[in-house]
Amino acid sequence: MNNLSNRVSSALATIPDEHQSLALDNIHYLSKVKVDYILTVFIFATVKRSDVKAKPVMRRVTASSYNEARQQLIGDYVISFAGKVPFREVNHG
Template sequence: MTTMNTNTHSPAIYYWLFLAVSRSDSNDRPHREAVTAPDERTARQILTRQFVLSFAGRLPVQEAKHA
């Protein structure tokens, strides 16, 4: 009999915050961009084509609690 890992914990997901400037608009002002991802590398991959990014913060995503 084989034992399977029954760990049901999903990886932590965070809101990643960046100060961003558009790559295509030279007149763009720095602004905040936020993305939900499990790690900073994934978050940057989502936004890096459109923006030049500077890390601003990481916040945990609150999971919905059912009564």
């Protein structure tokens, strides 16, 4: 994200002041679209490793890849992939 900030700053330096607000809005929208496209909600059936009597629990993990999602759970749980859905940010405004 820092790289994006640097590119935004350098791009704004060449844009007249009266148009900078519009440019910022467009850049924010494009970066939001990019993040929404990348993130996915992965669903796993999980069993706690430390509890031999544990029952499976469905857990949802938001990540950019299956491996990233798996790494978030694999230390504490035995996992089984159950599905994935696109991540959608809820707008309450």
